Amino acid sequence: MKLTVWTYEGPPHVGAMRVATGMKGLHYVLHAPQGDTYADLLFTMIERRDHRPPVTYTTFEGRDLGEDTAGIFKKTCQDAYDRFKPQALIVGASCTAELIQDDPGGLAETMGIPVPVVALELPSYQRKENFGTDETFYQLVRALAQPMEKTPEVTANLIGPLALGFRHRDDIEEVKGLLYEMGIGINVVAPFDATPEDLTKLGQAHVNILMYPEHAETAARHMERVLGIPYTKTVPIGVGATHDFVAEVAAICGVEPKKDLGRLRQPWWSKSVDSTYLTGKRVFLFGDATHVRTAARIARDEMGFEVVGLGCYNREFARDIRALGKEFGVEALVSDDYLEVEKAIEDASPEMILGTQMERHIGKRLGIPCAVISAPVHVQDFPARYSPQMGWEGANVIFDTWIHPLVMGLEEHLLAMFREDFEFHDEAGPSHNGGHAPKPVAAAGATAEPAGEDAPAETGSDVMVWLADAERELKKIPFFVRGKAKRNTETFAAEQGLSEISVDTLYEAKAHYAR
Amino acid sequence: MNQPAALPSSTCRDAPVLKERGQREVFCGLTGIIWLHRKMQDAFFLVVGSRTCAHLLQSAAGVMIFAEPRFGTAILEEGDLAGMADAHDELDREVERLLSRRPDIKQLFLVGSCPSEVIKLDLARAAERLTQVHAPHVRVLNYSGSGIETTFTQGEDACLSSMVPVLPETDARELVLVGALPDVVEDQAVGLLTKMGIGPIRVLPAPRADSALAVGPNTVFACLQPFLGDTAAAMERRGARMIQAPFPFGEEGTTLWLRAIADEFGVDDETFEQVTAAPRARARTAIANASAHLRGKTIFFMPDSQLEIPLARFLTRECGMEAVEIGQPYIHKGLVGPDLDLMPAGPVISEGQDVDLQLDRVRAARPDLTVCGLGLANPLEAEGLTTKWAIELVFTPVHFYDQAGDLAGLFSRPLRRRDLLKLDAANQPSETREVAR
Numbered sequence: 001m002k003l004t005v006w007t008y009e010g011p012p013h014v015g016a017m018r019v020a021t022g023m024k025g026l027h028y029v030l031h032a033p034q035g036d037t038y039a040d041l042l043f044t045m046i047e048r049r050d051h052r053p054p055v056t057y058t059t060f061e062g063r064d065l066g067e068d069t070a071g072i073f074k075k076t077c078q079d080a081y082d083r084f085k086p087q088a089l090i091v092g093a094s095c096t097a098e099l100i101q102d103d104p105g106g107l108a109e110t111m112g113i114p115v116p117v118v119a120l121e122l123p124s125y126q127r128k129e130n131f132g133t134d135e136t137f138y139q140l141v142r143a144l145a146q147p148m149e150k151t152p153e154v155t156a157n158l159i160g161p162l163a164l165g166f167r168h169r170d171d172i173e174e175v176k177g178l179l180y181e182m183g184i185g186i187n188v189v190a191p192f193d194a195t196p197e198d199l200t201k202l203g204q205a206h207v208n209i210l211m212y213p214e215h216a217e218t219a220a221r222h223m224e225r226v227l228g229i230p231y232t233k234t235v236p237i238g239v240g241a242t243h244d245f246v247a248e249v250a251a252i253c254g255v256e257p258k259k260d261l262g263r264l265r266q267p268w269w270s271k272s273v274d275s276t277y278l279t280g281k282r283v284f285l286f287g288d289a290t291h292v293r294t295a296a297r298i299a300r301d302e303m304g305f306e307v308v309g310l311g312c313y314n315r316e317f318a319r320d321i322r323a324l325g326k327e328f329g330v331e332a333l334v335s336d337d338y339l340e341v342e343k344a345i346e347d348a349s350p351e352m353i354l355g356t357q358m359e360r361h362i363g364k365r366l367g368i369p370c371a372v373i374s375a376p377v378h379v380q381d382f383p384a385r386y387s388p389q390m391g392w393e394g395a396n397v398i399f400d401t402w403i404h405p406l407v408m409g410l411e412e413h414l415l416a417m418f419r420e421d422f423e424f425h426d427e428a429g430p431s432h433n434g435g436h437a438p439k440p441v442a443a444a445g446a447t448a449e450p451a452g453e454d455a456p457a458e459t460g461s462d463v464m465v466w467l468a469d470a471e472r473e474l475k476k477i478p479f480f481v482r483g484k485a486k487r488n489t490e491t492f493a494a495e496q497g498l499s500e501i502s503v504d505t506l507y508e509a510k511a512h513y514a515r
Numbered sequence: 516m517n518q519p520a521a522l523p524s525s526t527c528r529d530a531p532v533l534k535e536r537g538q539r540e541v542f543c544g545l546t547g548i549i550w551l552h553r554k555m556q557d558a559f560f561l562v563v564g565s566r567t568c569a570h571l572l573q574s575a576a577g578v579m580i581f582a583e584p585r586f587g588t589a590i591l592e593e594g595d596l597a598g599m600a601d602a603h604d605e606l607d608r609e610v611e612r613l614l615s616r617r618p619d620i621k622q623l624f625l626v627g628s629c630p631s632e633v634i635k636l637d638l639a640r641a642a643e644r645l646t647q648v649h650a651p652h653v654r655v656l657n658y659s660g661s662g663i664e665t666t667f668t669q670g671e672d673a674c675l676s677s678m679v680p681v682l683p684e685t686d687a688r689e690l691v692l693v694g695a696l697p698d699v700v701e702d703q704a705v706g707l708l709t710k711m712g713i714g715p716i717r718v719l720p721a722p723r724a725d726s727a728l729a730v731g732p733n734t735v736f737a738c739l740q741p742f743l744g745d746t747a748a749a750m751e752r753r754g755a756r757m758i759q760a761p762f763p764f765g766e767e768g769t770t771l772w773l774r775a776i777a778d779e780f781g782v783d784d785e786t787f788e789q790v791t792a793a794p795r796a797r798a799r800t801a802i803a804n805a806s807a808h809l810r811g812k813t814i815f816f817m818p819d820s821q822l823e824i825p826l827a828r829f830l831t832r833e834c835g836m837e838a839v840e841i842g843q844p845y846i847h848k849g850l851v852g853p854d855l856d857l858m859p860a861g862p863v864i865s866e867g868q869d870v871d872l873q874l875d876r877v878r879a880a881r882p883d884l885t886v887c888g889l890g891l892a893n894p895l896e897a898e899g900l901t902t903k904w905a906i907e908l909v910f911t912p913v914h915f916y917d918q919a920g921d922l923a924g925l926f927s928r929p930l931r932r933r934d935l936l937k938l939d940a941a942n943q944p945s946e947t948r949e950v951a952r
């Protein structure tokens with residue numbers, strides 16, 4: 001038993017729903033009580049889908065238990081088939097139905113439904129949403145895809161994008177563009193907008209582009225083994241990763257690594273003088289493993305940030321992320337406990353968080369700006385405009401998104417110069433964000449939140465005594481570097497064996513850490 | 516003069532009820548925690564359930580409100596399912612840890628879920644045991660918010676009814692208002708009744724465990740919400756007597772509800788008129804303004820919040836709408852009878868749900884406005900229908916005179932918006948459908 005307040009991932013059957021809802025012509029019959037229908041709103045509200053998810057729930061009740069819940073399942077399954085006439089069905093149980101052990105797969109098999117029926121075994125009390133997406137897609141591929149002759153021209157499958165994904169819709173277009181430049185056609189994109197019939201043709205492709213390992217790695221391995229299709233290991237998020245991706249695909253397919261860099265602006269934007277102020281910004285990264293891994297490289301190599309902490313919530317990738325932590329000289333945090341993540345961020349006191357919607361709230365409370373890089377998603381993560389993360393345009397979008405919450409370069413100098421000025425004064429925060437420090441990310445689409453989230457006290461410490469002068473001096477330092485100054489001074493003081501901090505200590509520390 | 520002018524000869528109370536059983540598209544009772552935890556400031560709601568339950572709460576809350584809100588889910592894991600003794604030990608340990616970290620908690624609700632009920636984890640026993648351990652500082656109660664026993668707002672009913680048996684006994688003649696409303700609305704109700712000379716007035720749930728709320732044979736009570744049947748029964752078992760009335764939505768509903776209480780306390784017509792005349796007039800004006808877009812329009816209620824029947828009464832009688840179908844998850848005539856009495860027979864009254872069949876009826880009727888859950892709203896909008904999400908009716912202050920205009924406004928806004936938006940080219944209406952995803 002574990003007390004949980006906020007979760008990064010839903011239960012595994014929600015993962016299965018993300019696959020089903022991403023697809024067309026597939027229907028999911030889910031043995032579940034009525035309350036589980038809440039999951040529909042994730043798709044219709046957060047993602048603004050214009051159709052109900054293709055899911056029929058049995059919605060059995062207490063009085064049905066011990067009577068004929070199996071009969072209810074069979075009737076629901078038959079009705080759903082008759083009404084929706086899907087090309088294939090998936091059937092399974094939610095956490096409650098798992099306990100009553102009706103065996104939806106076995107029941108459906110006896111019913112003579114004239115289309116493929118794929119049974120899902122998703123252990124609700126052990127696994128989570130991302131396991132559900134990966135396993136469901138794998139089971140569908142295993143049941144439907146067969147070895148077949150390759151297409152005469154070089155083609156690729158794009159695998160992994162699905163419903164409720166972080167920018168999947170736009171990433172698909174970017175990756176298609178990258179492949180187009182190399183003369184590679186598209187065989188199937190799946191699960192996104194694919195039909196079960198499309199899945200039967202997966203075997204024709206020459207390569208699988210594994211866009212999101214979280215959702216399709218098991219299927220990719222399976223297809224490599226059974227259909228002889230190699231898959232890509234590089235996820236093209238960031239300039240460097242996109243170059244590597246193109247090289248990897250070209251090598252697999254034996255084609256020229258042709259690129260059209262005409263729209264790529266990120267490198268110049270990052271080199272231009274205004275970006276000097278980004279140098280050494282201390283960032284903390286948290287999200288799903290794939291997005292954190294790619295973001296870490298961008299942060300260090302393409303933005304010039306310093307990565308002071310990183311981690312992921314999906315344990316399936318714990319080993320990779322720990323290795324990544326080593327590479328960056330930090331201890332990786334693998335946890336789905338949101339309070340633990342908050343603690344780690346507080347301890348690292350970064351100048352910026354690159355995280356999920358959860359970290360956005362953590363940042364709000366701690367007064368640290370945050371840009372979102374990963375699921376779990378929020379209605380804001382589905383912008384109307386084209387906004388990919390992958391490919392050249394993705395690199396441009398990421399540059400803009402990450403610097404938006406930060407104080408702009410020139411403004412940073414003005415803040416230091418006109419510290420007492422009414423407009424730039426200490427508490428005003430980045431002026432282009434509406435001046436609501438320490439809550440720089442405007443919660444535009446979010447539900448109204450109650451006021452009264454007090455900014456944490458920025459001075460004072462359990463271990464160190466700040467003398468009054470020093471504390472006053474600390475307050476003169478602009479807010480966006482104050483956390484760092486405080487932390488550095490305390491570390492410095494501790495190293496020097498001091499228990500009190502004076503103005504001198506503050507400036508000695510400053511000299512010590514000067515870069 | 517305060518009674519409705521003419522009662523229709525054949526009313527919705529006598530109309531046959533269309534009962535359906537199929538897929539329901541309604542939240543479970545856990546959802547009530549989202550508003551109950553705001554109302555009871557020293558209470559914590561501990562759901563004993565699965566990751567699904569935690570995810571439901573998070574999704575229904577829509578956004579993470581606090582670092583540590585006063586609710587959480589003890590997620591059952593593989594090990595808890597195997598040995599029941601262990602599950603109890605685990606629960607005790609989690610509660611211990613929670614209470615030591617949160618000394619502000621005075622009332623702890625152990626909330627049952629589908630998984631805890633299917634494995635027959637006895638939370639009543641756990642609550643008794645934990646009360647003994649943590650008395651007198653913390654009182655531990657339990658109720659079920661599970662989807663196999665409760666729908667959406669029924670969770671509040673289950674929660675409040677679990678509190679009634681432990682209320683102190685009193686012989687005082689007191690009025691208890693039953694239901695968790697936003698403070699601003701509750702204050703208005705108490706204010707109006709106090710001005711008529713009625714008192715003392717108590718509210719269930721009280722904001723804190725140590726309030727003066729008590730119950731006994733001289734207690735009379737009135738429900739503020741139409742989904743509090745079990746709580747009403749629990750109050751009656753304690754000897755209290757219910758004052759029946761239509762629910763206080765709109766000018767008419769509010770007046771009839773207040774009048775019923777005033778009659779119980781022997782308030783004369785003059786006093787009643789004096790207290791209510793001004794807010795009544797305000798309410799009428801506000802409704803007249805807000806309902807301009809509603810007059811003559813048809814409305815279809817999918818079953819959701821249990822407010823459907825009283826709201827249909829308000830919208831048909833005070834806003835000039837015509838109800839096509841009024842669906843409720845379940846119908847408790849002891850509570851909504853007075854509202855049903857005020858509506859002439861005509862609309863389909865349905866109980867339970869088979870969502871696909873019901874959607875077929877919506878598509879056939881093409882009502883001007885469909886009230887439904889969040890899972891159905893956008894899909895119906897994409898089919899060209901106009902919708903109002905039901906959940907907002909539970910989260911927004913809509914009761915009593917000064918919210919009557921807002922209540923009408925909640926329904927008229929989607930219709931006004933549809934009229935306002937001009938998304939086609941200036942001259943020729945476009946036939947191309949916009950990309951919705």
Ligand code: SF4
Pocket residue numbers: 033034035036095096543544545564565567568569571627628629630660661662663
């Ligand atoms: S329906 Fe049952 S399992 Fe689902 S969220 Fe509600 S209580 Fe939990």
